[in-house]
Amino acid sequence: MVIRKISSAYTLFPEASGIDLSTGISTDHMANILGFQQKAVQSSFGAMRNPSTASTISSHSTSNSSRQTSNGSFSSSMGPGHIRSQSTHYGRPPPSFSQSTRTRPPNATKARSNTAMSNRSDESWATNPERRDGMLRESTRCASFLLSQNPAVLQNNKLRHTQSVSSLRSHSTRCNTRDSSIATALQKMHIDENNCYYSTNNQAAGSKLLLPPRLSYRGPDSSGSGDSWSQSFNQAVVLWEDPGDGLVAPQTPSHIPIPKTRHGNIRRAPITPSSPSKASPMKSTYLTKDSDIAAPTDWDTKAKLDEVMACYHKIREDSSKTTALEQAVPVYKEKIMVLELDQQRLTSANKSLTTDLDAMREKSVILEKRLFNLTTSLDDQIRAHRLEIDDKDRALRNEVEKLRRDNTDEMDRVLRNHRDEIREAERRAALEIDDKIRDIERKAEEKLGEERNRRLREVQELEEHIAKGDQNKNLALEDKSQEIQNLRNELENLKAALEKEQQKKGDAEKSLADLSEQMRRTGIDTTSTITSLEATVASLRARIHFLESGSKAQSDSFADMESRLQDAMRSAEESKAKLIKEETLRRILFNQVQELKGNIRVMCRVRPVPSNNSEGEVAQVKFPDIDKESKELEIMGKEEKSSLGTVTRKTHAFSFDRVFGPNTQNEEVFGEISQLVQSALDGYNVCIFCYGQTGSGKTHTMSSADGMIPRATHQIYETAENLKDKGWTYTMEGSFVEVYNEEIHDLLGSSKDMDKKKHEIRHDDQKKQTIVTGLKTVTLTSADTVESILKQAANNRSVAATKSNERSSRSHSVFILKLIGRNSTTNETSEGTLNLVDLAGSERLKQSGAEGDRMKETQNINKSLSCLGDVIGALGQGKEGAHIPYRNSKLTYLLQYSLGGNSKTLMFVMASPLQEHVSETLTSLKFATKVHNTHIGTAKRSTKVRDRNSE
Numbered sequence: 001m002v003i004r005k006i007s008s009a010y011t012l013f014p015e016a017s018g019i020d021l022s023t024g025i026s027t028d029h030m031a032n033i034l035g036f037q038q039k040a041v042q043s044s045f046g047a048m049r050n051p052s053t054a055s056t057i058s059s060h061s062t063s064n065s066s067r068q069t070s071n072g073s074f075s076s077s078m079g080p081g082h083i084r085s086q087s088t089h090y091g092r093p094p095p096s097f098s099q100s101t102r103t104r105p106p107n108a109t110k111a112r113s114n115t116a117m118s119n120r121s122d123e124s125w126a127t128n129p130e131r132r133d134g135m136l137r138e139s140t141r142c143a144s145f146l147l148s149q150n151p152a153v154l155q156n157n158k159l160r161h162t163q164s165v166s167s168l169r170s171h172s173t174r175c176n177t178r179d180s181s182i183a184t185a186l187q188k189m190h191i192d193e194n195n196c197y198y199s200t201n202n203q204a205a206g207s208k209l210l211l212p213p214r215l216s217y218r219g220p221d222s223s224g225s226g227d228s229w230s231q232s233f234n235q236a237v238v239l240w241e242d243p244g245d246g247l248v249a250p251q252t253p254s255h256i257p258i259p260k261t262r263h264g265n266i267r268r269a270p271i272t273p274s275s276p277s278k279a280s281p282m283k284s285t286y287l288t289k290d291s292d293i294a295a296p297t298d299w300d301t302k303a304k305l306d307e308v309m310a311c312y313h314k315i316r317e318d319s320s321k322t323t324a325l326e327q328a329v330p331v332y333k334e335k336i337m338v339l340e341l342d343q344q345r346l347t348s349a350n351k352s353l354t355t356d357l358d359a360m361r362e363k364s365v366i367l368e369k370r371l372f373n374l375t376t377s378l379d380d381q382i383r384a385h386r387l388e389i390d391d392k393d394r395a396l397r398n399e400v401e402k403l404r405r406d407n408t409d410e411m412d413r414v415l416r417n418h419r420d421e422i423r424e425a426e427r428r429a430a431l432e433i434d435d436k437i438r439d440i441e442r443k444a445e446e447k448l449g450e451e452r453n454r455r456l457r458e459v460q461e462l463e464e465h466i467a468k469g470d471q472n473k474n475l476a477l478e479d480k481s482q483e484i485q486n487l488r489n490e491l492e493n494l495k496a497a498l499e500k501e502q503q504k505k506g507d508a509e510k511s512l513a514d515l516s517e518q519m520r521r522t523g524i525d526t527t528s529t530i531t532s533l534e535a536t537v538a539s540l541r542a543r544i545h546f547l548e549s550g551s552k553a554q555s556d557s558f559a560d561m562e563s564r565l566q567d568a569m570r571s572a573e574e575s576k577a578k579l580i581k582e583e584t585l586r587r588i589l590f591n592q593v594q595e596l597k598g599n600i601r602v603m604c605r606v607r608p609v610p611s612n613n614s615e616g617e618v619a620q621v622k623f624p625d626i627d628k629e630s631k632e633l634e635i636m637g638k639e640e641k642s643s644l645g646t647v648t649r650k651t652h653a654f655s656f657d658r659v660f661g662p663n664t665q666n667e668e669v670f671g672e673i674s675q676l677v678q679s680a681l682d683g684y685n686v687c688i689f690c691y692g693q694t695g696s697g698k699t700h701t702m703s704s705a706d707g708m709i710p711r712a713t714h715q716i717y718e719t720a721e722n723l724k725d726k727g728w729t730y731t732m733e734g735s736f737v738e739v740y741n742e743e744i745h746d747l748l749g750s751s752k753d754m755d756k757k758k759h760e761i762r763h764d765d766q767k768k769q770t771i772v773t774g775l776k777t778v779t780l781t782s783a784d785t786v787e788s789i790l791k792q793a794a795n796n797r798s799v800a801a802t803k804s805n806e807r808s809s810r811s812h813s814v815f816i817l818k819l820i821g822r823n824s825t826t827n828e829t830s831e832g833t834l835n836l837v838d839l840a841g842s843e844r845l846k847q848s849g850a851e852g853d854r855m856k857e858t859q860n861i862n863k864s865l866s867c868l869g870d871v872i873g874a875l876g877q878g879k880e881g882a883h884i885p886y887r888n889s890k891l892t893y894l895l896q897y898s899l900g901g902n903s904k905t906l907m908f909v910m911a912s913p914l915q916e917h918v919s920e921t922l923t924s925l926k927f928a929t930k931v932h933n934t935h936i937g938t939a940k941r942s943t944k945v946r947d948r949n950s951e
C-alpha cells in the first residue's frame with residue numbers, strides 16, 4: 001500500500017524524484033525497488049538515529065559470542081536475527097556489523113586477522129569496491145582452501161560465499177535499469193548461515209531456497225561490459241541445483257515459487273535456520289582459530305567435497321567472466337553512487353512527500369470529517385428541505401385545489417350570472433325586438449292604414465266627385481235640356497209668334513195693301529208702320545240665334561264632363577289594383593315579421609265585471625298604458641301579514657304583447673289576431689289557445705257568437721274568396737274535437753257516439769300533419785257553415801254535459817281548420833292549419849276542492865296543462881334535436897305540429913276581475929309570462945310549387 005502510494009507520488013512528481021522515467025521501468029517494478037530502498041534507507045537512518053536499537057542487536061550478538069567464540073559478533077551480524085536487516089541494507093555495510101565491531105574492544109578487533117572485515121568502516125566498504133572485490137576473491141580462495149582442508153571449513157566458506165553473493169547483490173542493486181531484473185532478484189534474496197533464501201518480496205521472505213552449493217562467483221569477462229557481468233551473474237544464478245530436499249532452483253526470479261501455508265498465507269522465512277540437522281550451525285559451522293575441524297561423523301564429507309570441488313571448478317572456469325564482472329564493478333559503483341544520491345534525493349522527496357501525504361491525509365481526514373459533517377448537515381438540510389418541499393407541495397396542492405374549487409365556484413357563479421344576463425339580455429332583446437317589430441308593424445299598419453284610408457278617401461272623394469260631377473252634369477244637363485226645351489218652346493212660340501206675325505204681316509200687308517188701297521183710296525202713309533214691324537222681326541231673329549248658340553255650349557260641356565268621368569273611373573280602378581297589391585305586400589311583411597319574432601305571442605284579456613256586480617268583490621287591476629301600447633297590467637295581490645303584524649299588499653306587474661281591458665270587444669281582439677289567422681291561408685300552422693281559470697272568459701273569447709272561431713272562419717272564407725281573383729282556390733275542412741279525461745271526442749260527430757267512439761292521433765312526419773282517426777270533417781262551402789259547426793259542437797257538449805257536469809269547463813276543445821290552397825296561375829300549393837283551442841279551467845286541484853270524478857277531471861286537466869307548459873319550456877330550450885315531451889298528454893300530442901317549430905302560436909291568458917280569483921289569476925299570469933319569455937323558433941310556411949305535369 002505504502003509502495004503504491006510512494007510510487008504514485010513518484011509518478012505524480014517525477015521531477016522531485018529525479019528519476020528518468022524515460023528508461024522504461026515499470027511503475028510497479030520501480031515501486032518495488034523504491035519500497036525496498038526506502039526500507040533500507042529508513043532502517044539505515046533508524047540505525048544511525050537510534051544506536052540503541054543496533055546496540056540491542058549487537059548486544060545480543062555479543063552475548064552469543066560470549067557463549068561461543070570471539071568471532072560471534074560477525075556470526076551474529078550475519079545470523080538469522082539480522083536477515084531482514086541485512087537484506088534491507090543490501091549494498092551497504094550492515095549497521096549491526098559495524099556496531100558489533102564497535103562494541104568490541106579495539107584491540108580485540110585488531111588482533112584477529114580473519115575478522116579484519118569488521119574493522120572496515122561503512123565508508124570503506126561502500127566506497128572502496130576494490131577492497132570489497134578483493135575480499136570476495138579472498139573468500140573464494142579461502143573457500144577453495146577450506147574445501148581442500150576440511151569439510152567443516154566448507155560451512156564457513158559457504159558463508160564467505162554468501163558474503164560474495166551478498167556483495168554481488170549489492171552490485172546488482174546499483175546496476176542500471178537494464179539489469180533491474182537481476183537487481184530485483186538479488187534484492188529479494190536472503191541468506192542465513194545455513195541456507196540461501198529467496199523471497200518474492202520483502203514482507204514474504206518465506207520462500208526458503210537453499211543457496212546452491214555450486215554457486216560460484218565469476219569474474220568479469222574480458223569485455224568488462226555490464227551486460228557480460230549481468231550474463232555471468234545470471235549464469236551464476238542459473239547454476240543453482242537441486243539441493244536434494246525437494247526444492248527446485250528457479251530459473252528466473254519470477255519463477256521462484258512462493259511457498260504458502262495450508263490456509264493460503266505466504267509462508268514466512270524461518271527465523272531459525274532450517275536444516276536437516278537440528279544442531280545449531282552457529283555453534284559448529286564457524287571457523288575460528290579454536291575450531292575443531294575434525295570432520296563430523298554425520299557428514300558425507302566426500303560427497304560434499306565432490307560437490308564443492310565441482311562447484312569450485314565451475315567457478316574457476318568462469319573466472320574469466322568474473323574478471324569482466326570485476327571490471328564492471330567500478331562502473332556500477334559509480335552508478336550506485338549516483339543511485340544513492342538519487343536515492344537520498346528521492347528519500348528526502350519521499351519524506352517531504354510523505355509529510356505532504358500525511359498532511360494531505362490529515363487534511364483529507366479533516367476534509368472527510370468536514371465532508372461527513374457537510375454531508376450529514378446536507379442530508380439533514382435535504383431531509384428538512386424535502387419535508388419543507390413536501391409541506392409546501394401539500395400546501396400548494398391544497399391551495400391549488402382550493403383555488404380550483406374557488407375557480408370552479410366562481411366560474412359556475414359567473415356562468416350562472418352570465419346565463420342570467422344572457423337570458424335577461426335575450427328577454428330584453430326579445431322585448432326590444434318585439435317592441436321594434438310592433439313599432440314597425442304598427443307603423444307599417446299605420447302607414448298602410450293611412451295609405452289605404454288615403455286611397456279610400458281619394459276613391460271616395462273621386463267617387464263623390466264623380467258622383468257629384470255626374471249629378472251636376474245631370475242637373476246641368478237637365479237644366480240645359482230644360483233650357484233647350486224652354487228655348488225650343490220659346491222658339492216654337494217665337495215661330496208661332498213669327499208665323500202669327502208673318503200671318504199678321506201678311507194680314508197686315510194685306511190690310512196694308514187694303515189700307516193702302518183704301519188710303520190710296522183714302523190717301524193715308526203706311527211706310528213707318530212697315531219699318532217698325534221689320535225691326536221687331538230682326539230682334540226676334542237675333543233672339544233665336546242666341547238660343548241656338550247656348551244649346552251647343554251645353555252639349556260641349558256635357559261631352560267634357562263625360563270624358564272626365566271616364567278618367568276618374570279609370571283612376572279608381574288603378575287605385576283598387578294598387579290597394580290589392582299593397583295588401584298582398586302587407587301580408588307578406590306581416591308573415592315575415594311573425595317569422596322573425598318566432599316566440600309565442602301572449603295576449604292578456606281581463607273580462608268585465610257584470611253590471612249588477614253580482615260576483616263579489618272586484619280585484620284591483622290597473623292598465624298603466626291602456627291609452628298607449630296597452631301592454632302593461634298590474635294586479636294588487638292579496639293582503640299579506642308580516643311577522644310584525646303589518647298588512648301589506650303587493651302589486652304584481654305583468655307585460656305581454658297586448659293587454660285587453662274589460663271594455664274590449666271581441667271585434668277588437670280579433671283585429672289583433674286577424675293577420676295571424678290569415679297566415680293559415682298562406683301555408684302556416686297557426687295555433688291560438690285560451691288559457692285561464694274557469695269563468696275567466698275563454699269560451700266567450702273563443703267560441704261565442706262573435707268569438708275568434710267564427711270571426712276567424714269568416715275572415716278566412718272571405719279572404720279565400722278574394723284570393724280567387726289571384727288564382728288561388730282553397731279547400732277548407734273543419735273539425736272540432738274535445739279532449740276530456742285524456743280521451744279524444746268528436747264534437748261534430750253523432751251525439752250518440754260521444755264518449756264511445758275511440759279516436760287516435762297519428763302524425764305524418766313528412767307532411768308535418770296531424771290526423772285524428774274517425775273524425776267527421778266538414779267542408780266549409782260558405783261562411784255560414786261555421787255557425788252550423790259551432791252549433792253542433794255546442795249541442796254535443798251539452799249532451800255530454802247532462803251526463804256528468806259542465807263539460808265545456810272540464811275539457812279542452814280544439815277547432816281544427818285545414819286550409820289547402822292551389823294557385824292555378826303560379827302553380828303554387830299551400831297547406832296550413834288553424835287550431836283554435838279553448839282550454840279547460842286551470843284552477844288548482846286544492847282550491848277546486850274536487851272529489852271523485854271531478855278530481856279525476858281536474859287531475860287530467862292539470863296534467864295536460866302541465867304537459868303543455870313542459871312542451872313550451874322544452875321548445876324554449878332551443879336545442880337542436882332535443883326531446884320535446886309531446887306524447888305526455890293527448891292535448892300536446894294533438895297539437896304537436898301546431899306548437900313550436902313550424903307554427904305560429906298565440907296564447908290568450910284570460911284573467912278574472914274578481915278578488916277571490918286573484919291567486920289563480922296571478923298563477924295564470926305567471927305561467928303566461930313564462931310562455932311569453934319562451935323563444936320557440938321561427939315558423940315556416942308550408943308552400944311549394946307543384947309540377948304542372950303532375951296535375
Ligand SMILES: Nc1ncnc2c1ncn2[C@@H]1O[C@H](COP(=O)(O)OP(=O)(O)OP(=O)(O)O)[C@@H](O)[C@H]1O
Pocket residue numbers: 606607608662664692693694695696697698699700701808809810839840841910
Ligand atoms: N269579455 C266579456 N264580455 C262580456 N262578458 C264576458 C266576457 N268574458 C266572459 N264573459 C262572461 O263571463 C262568463 C264566463 O265566461 P266563459 O264561460 O267564457 O268563461 P270560461 O273561461 O270559458 O269558463 P269555462 O272554463 O267554465 O268554460 C260568461 O257568462 C261570459 O258571458
